[in-house]
Amino acid sequence: MAGATPIDLLVVTVDRRLLDQLIQLLVAPRSHGLKLLSCVQTWSTIGQQRTIVKHVRIRAAGNQPCWRAQVSRGIDTHVDMPQTEDSFGQATRAAVLGGTTTLIDFVPPMAPGQRLVEAVENRIAAINASAVIDVGVHPMLNRADDQVLTDIKTVIDLGCTSFKMFTTYPENLVTDGDAWRLMRAISDHGGLPGFHAENHTILGEAQRELVDQGRTGIADFAASRPALAETTAINTLCLLAKELGSPIWIFHVSGAAALRAVTDARAIGVEAYAETCTHYLTFDDTVFTGPEPWRYVLSPPIRSRADQAMLWDGVANGTVQAVGSDHNAYSLTTKRPTATDFRELPLGAPGVQIRTPMLWHQAVNVHGLSVGTFTEISAERAARALGMFPRKGAIRVGSDADLVLIDPTASWQGTDLEPSVDNSFDPYADEHGRGRPRHVLSRGHQIVRDGEFFAPQGGDRFLPRSPRS
Ligand SMILES: [Zn+2]
Structure with a gap:
């Protein structure tokens, strides 16, 4: 049959115009009388210049099977929209302009008397109404009554397979006994229990000591939430996980002690996962004595x-x-x-827009990690742990064509990235980096072209995830 032999193209470029031409090939292969069979991109250094290398396999149109490009990159596992003031439309637009193609949000803690299923269904409806990229959810659990235990199976069946529970914040915390009960129900149905792990009473004692000494300024914020609170909580929760034979996900691991607690648990056979955050990989605790330190007040705190x-x-x-x-x-x-007492500042800061460029810059330019390691930490490991692989996090036939083209030569400043809410603040405003997303495809549709938001893809964007087998 005519055109049955695939044609291989190797595109090596630092030229954005060539990238534009290539993207045309990706999104409209039929207009060229060609079918795109596969597309794999890597980077290499030629001379002094970091260069994009794309391997594209095409075939003349005919009766051959047509595969889309399968490239998945950029999964943000922690977007705390229940606490914040942007919409799914705003947050997902800012995310995709920054090269994040999938994010996992939270279902807010249940209101008194509210059923878990109702809270989850409300969240899914809100995502489907306005998100422009794929969004999954971790339901937050703040009760362990029989109704919640029954609903856990139902929401796992809906594709919400990982959960968040709090060991601090009095309005939502679960006791160790509740955690044990909830973890059993979640793991029995193939779900993944996750925790904000800071021991509440140790936080209380640390803060009492500081208050007694009159040390309530932002410079003392990190001391008010010591690593000891994280490690004691992680140790206890991992012992429960071991007893139950349950996996466990630790959200926002802030430093060495917490990460060691997770790896110690693995050493005794616990399937324990560690998520860290962009701010811990970017900043250290000198920010609390630098300019505008209130911007960095979040929890657990940025450490040394x-x-x-x-x-x-x-x-x-x-x-x-x-x-x-x-x-x-x-x-x-x-x-x-204007608050000068750390107890008066709400905890948290924006960052969905800068996660991927900052991670690229830090990983590849600053720490000299390979592009392969970047793609693993940016998407693949999370996709595997959170029930999205190989739909996300993989370049495969059948995977979603979520493709981010990064121009590795383009410099940026924090303020170049679009914020998701007006009149906000930006802890990354003064940061600089190199390597900027230029084009983004979401499920095969181009939605960012040359750094500009191009066209929202319609349709439901709630991302159901698979339970563990
Ligand atoms: Zn948290």
């Missing part, structure tokens, strides 16, 4: 430079599975920048 180095080791050697933004898009009015 040595902690940050240990997290990068974990990214490089595979002990860290995911990097979330822990995006909390407060307006300036809510964040209260």
Whole structure:
């Protein structure tokens, strides 16, 4: 049959115009009388210049099977929209302009008397109404009554397979006994229990000591939430996981001690996952004595430079599975920048827009990690752990064609990235980096062209995920 022999193209470019031509080939192969069979991109250094290398396999149109490009990159595992002031439309637009193609949001804690199923269905409806990229959810659990235990199976069947529980914040915390009960129900049905792990009473004691000494300024914020609170919570929860034979996901691992607690649990046979966040990989605790320190008040706190180095080791050697933004898009009015007492500041900061460019810059340019390690930490490990693989996080036949083309030579400043809410603040405003997303395809449709939001793809964007087998 005419055209049956595939044609291989190798495109090596630092030229954005060539990238544009290539994207045309990707999104409209039929207009060229060609069918796209596969597309794999890598990067290499030629001379002094980092260069994009794309291997495209095409075939003349005929009766041959037509495969789309399968490239999945950019999964943000931690977007805290229940706490914040942006919509799914705004947050997902900011995310995709920054090269994030999938994010996992949360179902807000249940209101008194509200059923878990109702809370989850409301969240799915809100996502489908306005999100422009695929969004999954971790339901937050703040009760362990029989109704919740019954609903856990139902929401896992709906595709919400990972959960978040809190060991602090009095309005939502679960006791160790509740955690045990909920973990059993979740793991029995193939779900993944996850935790905000800071021991509430140790936080209370640390803060009492500081208050007694009159140390309530932002410079003392990190001391008010010591690593000891994280490690004691992680140790206890991992012992429960071991007893139950349950997997466990630890959200926002902030430093060396918490990561060691997770790896210690693995050493005794616990299937324990560690998520860290962009801010722990970017900043250290000197921000609390620098300009506008209120911008960095979030929890668990940003820790020392040595902690940050240990997290990068974990990214490089595979002990860290995911990097979330822990995006909390407060307006300036809510964040209260004039507050000088750390107890008056709401915890959290925005960051969904900068996660991928910052992770690329830090991983590839600063820490010298391979592009392969970047793609693993940016998407693949999280996709595997959170029931999205191989639909997400893989370049395969049958996977979603979520493709991010990064121009590795393009420089950026934090303020170049579009915020998701007006009148907000940006802890990354003064940061610089190199490597900027130029084109983004979501499920095969181009939605960012040359750095501009191009066209929202209609349709439901709630992303159901698979339970563990
Ligand atoms: Zn948390």
